[in-house]
Amino acid sequence: MAALGSKIGAMDLSPCCPPPATGIEREIAELYEREAGGILRYARALAMDQATADDALQEAFFRFFLCRSAGQQIRSPKGWLFRVAHNYVVDQKKAGSRNQTGVESLTDVPCPAHPPESDAYVSDLLQALPQIGLSAREIECVRLRTEGLRYEEIAGVLGLQAGTVGAFLARAHDKLRKAVNGGGHKSRHFGPALVREKRYAS
Amino acid sequence: MHPSIAALVVFCDGEAGANRGSRIAKHLAKCESCRGQLRRIRSEKDRLSAGAAISDVDSRKGLAAVLSAMADWRHSPVGAGASELRSRLRWQIETYFGSSAVAVVERPGMPAEELLGRASEILDVFLGPAAAEAVRDEVLGGLDCIRSEARP
Numbered sequence: 001m002a003a004l005g006s007k008i009g010a011m012d013l014s015p016c017c018p019p020p021a022t023g024i025e026r027e028i029a030e031l032y033e034r035e036a037g038g039i040l041r042y043a044r045a046l047a048m049d050q051a052t053a054d055d056a057l058q059e060a061f062f063r064f065f066l067c068r069s070a071g072q073q074i075r076s077p078k079g080w081l082f083r084v085a086h087n088y089v090v091d092q093k094k095a096g097s098r099n100q101t102g103v104e105s106l107t108d109v110p111c112p113a114h115p116p117e118s119d120a121y122v123s124d125l126l127q128a129l130p131q132i133g134l135s136a137r138e139i140e141c142v143r144l145r146t147e148g149l150r151y152e153e154i155a156g157v158l159g160l161q162a163g164t165v166g167a168f169l170a171r172a173h174d175k176l177r178k179a180v181n182g183g184g185h186k187s188r189h190f191g192p193a194l195v196r197e198k199r200y201a202s
Numbered sequence: 203m204h205p206s207i208a209a210l211v212v213f214c215d216g217e218a219g220a221n222r223g224s225r226i227a228k229h230l231a232k233c234e235s236c237r238g239q240l241r242r243i244r245s246e247k248d249r250l251s252a253g254a255a256i257s258d259v260d261s262r263k264g265l266a267a268v269l270s271a272m273a274d275w276r277h278s279p280v281g282a283g284a285s286e287l288r289s290r291l292r293w294q295i296e297t298y299f300g301s302s303a304v305a306v307v308e309r310p311g312m313p314a315e316e317l318l319g320r321a322s323e324i325l326d327v328f329l330g331p332a333a334a335e336a337v338r339d340e341v342l343g344g345l346d347c348i349r350s351e352a353r354p
């Protein structure tokens with residue numbers, strides 16, 4: 001322990017140049033404009049609860065502020081924010097503080113991310129994913145990818161390897177294709193989304 | 203030999219890497235069947251991504267809440283949130299490095315975020331980035347510095 005103490009004592013512990021206060025505020029404002037919508041959608045789908053999702057969003061940005069103020073360099077702010085929001089929701093679910101549903105699913109309950117009138121076609125398509133047999137992990141990968149996260153960022157959010165993310169996404173597309181072609185035994189559940197898709201396209 | 207669907211999905215996401223991506227691109231140039239598969243994958247991605255394009259967040263109100271919490275934090279460096287953060291950091295430093303390490307890391311009157319920076323640096327070095335990040339998550343979780351009425 002004494003050796004550890006002397007090692008710590010010998011370290012240059014001045015934090016690495018945090019940006020000026022106004023710089024952090026500008027950085028956060030820009031990030032918020034760009035990423036808040038996606039983080040909120042993802043958190044809402046994961047939490048199935050608007051209040052928890054709102055809290056996750058605010059928590060992520062406030063933690064970002066604290067870490068940046070502490071001089072921490074954050075290589076991928078987008079992935080970092082999604083990770084914090086993800087962990088926040090999972091912790092809340094574990095603690096059972098707000099919610100009434102199980103941790104496992106992004107499934108079964110209509111996704112509140114889009115109001116019913118906003119775009120029923122898209123909403124149905126995303127909601128149909130569990131019904132065509134996608135696992136919770138595959139759905140999370142799809143959702144994060146649709147929010148524009150790179151594989152490495154998705155891996156960081158979910159605690160996976162980037163290669164595993166690719167495998168999950170490939171499997172998700174395989175299941176989606178089978179459902180579209182009517183090959184999957186659960187594909188009947190996918191019907192309404194497909195009907196809307198044709199209408200949407202025409 | 204045709205690339206697998208998995209390889210095409212990764213290629214479509216721009217994640218195949220230079221060598222593999224170049225091999226797949228060469229194959230696609232001469233294979234109509236694989237181009238068809240790629241078009242289908244793109245179309246699926248477009249359909250799924252369309253949902254992400256819908257913005258239903260009131261960003262002004264949410265951002266105002268975050269900026270207000272940040273201003274409160276800056277203007278009351280000895281507020282409840284800062285004290286709680288200091289206390290949590292001390293506890294983590296003691297847990298991992300012993301109580302004497304706290305005196306090395308913390309100076310009197312040091313702002314909580316500076317203590318966070320110094321503690322983070324030590325944690326990164328001795329525990330590694332992933333474990334340090336987990337400790338930071340624990341320390342920063344639920345400080346509850348954002349007023350609930352200001353939330354979007």
